[in-house]
Amino acid sequence: MQYNDGNLFFLTDFDDNMEANLVLPLIKEVQNQRERLYGRIDLYINSFGGYRHLVFQLISIIENAKREGVMVRTIVPDVAYSAGSILAVTGSEGERYIEKTAEHLIHYGITGSAETTPEQLERNYVQKNEGFKKIRRHYEKYCDIPEIDSLMNDDSAFIPASKCIKWGLADKYMEKFDIDP
Numbered sequence: 001m002q003y004n005d006g007n008l009f010f011l012t013d014f015d016d017n018m019e020a021n022l023v024l025p026l027i028k029e030v031q032n033q034r035e036r037l038y039g040r041i042d043l044y045i046n047s048f049g050g051y052r053h054l055v056f057q058l059i060s061i062i063e064n065a066k067r068e069g070v071m072v073r074t075i076v077p078d079v080a081y082s083a084g085s086i087l088a089v090t091g092s093e094g095e096r097y098i099e100k101t102a103e104h105l106i107h108y109g110i111t112g113s114a115e116t117t118p119e120q121l122e123r124n125y126v127q128k129n130e131g132f133k134k135i136r137r138h139y140e141k142y143c144d145i146p147e148i149d150s151l152m153n154d155d156s157a158f159i160p161a162s163k164c165i166k167w168g169l170a171d172k173y174m175e176k177f178d179i180d181p
Contacts (some may be wrong), residue, residue: 001148014135015050015051015054015121016020016040017090018032018108022054022058022156023057023058023061026041026058026061027061028062029041029101030065030068030070033065033070034049034065034069034070038071039065039069039070039071039137040070040071040072040073041062041065041070041071041072041073042073043062043072043073043074043075043088043091044073044075044077045074045075045076045080045084045087045088046076046077046078046080046084047079047080047081047082047083048079048081048082048084049081049082049083049084049085049105049109050082050083050084051083052083052086052109052131052134052135054083055083055086055087056086056134057136059085059086059087059090060088062087062091063090066092071092071095072090072091072095073089073091073092073095073097074088074090074091074095074096074170075097075098075107075174076097076098076099076102076104076164076170077099077100077101077102077174078101078102079102079104079105080098080102080103080104080105080169081104081105082105082106083109084104084110085104085105085106085169086135086138086139088104088169088170089138089139089142089143089168089169089170090138090142091171093171094171095171096169096170096171096172097170097171097172097174098161098164098165098169098170098172098173099161099173099175100161100162100173100174100175101161102161102164103158103159103160103161103164104158104159104164104169104170105156105157105158105159106139106145106152106157106159106169107151107152107153107154107155107157108132108135108136108152108153109131109132109135111128111131113128121147135152136148136152139152142168142169143167143168143169144167144168145154145167145168145169146167161173167180
């Protein structure tokens with residue numbers, strides 16, 4: 001992740017190494033932008049995905065920023081896969097951009113665990129299922145994806161930019177994107 005006065009560049013997967021270098025700078029930038037008359041944060045997302053817990057932590061910060069009047073623009077120049085896609089759809093309405101050759105990948109994600117008892121198995125099943133429901137609800141909040149169940153169950157649901165705009169994963173092509181800070 002790189003940061004430069006209101007511009008955050010996600011050029012990696014969402015993993016635990018990213019958390020320390022991302023969450024606090026994002027919180028500080030939200031505070032900084034909130035104090036401006038027209039606060040704005042640009043999130044450049046180019047990611048193959050990563051951890052659900054981290055992306056939902058970022059979404060919480062972004063949702064708070066939007067409630068406080070900060071515009072959050074999401075920009076996908078190439079790929080927004082998995083956690084990257086979940087984050088990209090969270091931008092402010094009308095401010096989610098995508099390059100014409102870019103794509104999203106939507107799916108439930110991958111989970112793992114090592115249960116040693118039937119009780120652990122049941123608890124982990126419930127927790128994982130709730131996580132899958134949370135991802136689906138998030139897409140339903142921002143998008144209108146036809147046959148979402150079928151697509152979410154397919155780990156190869158790559159969606160080209162034209163369908164991203166049609167289904168609400170993005171609002172505009174980057175050619176209409178004003179890059180001036």
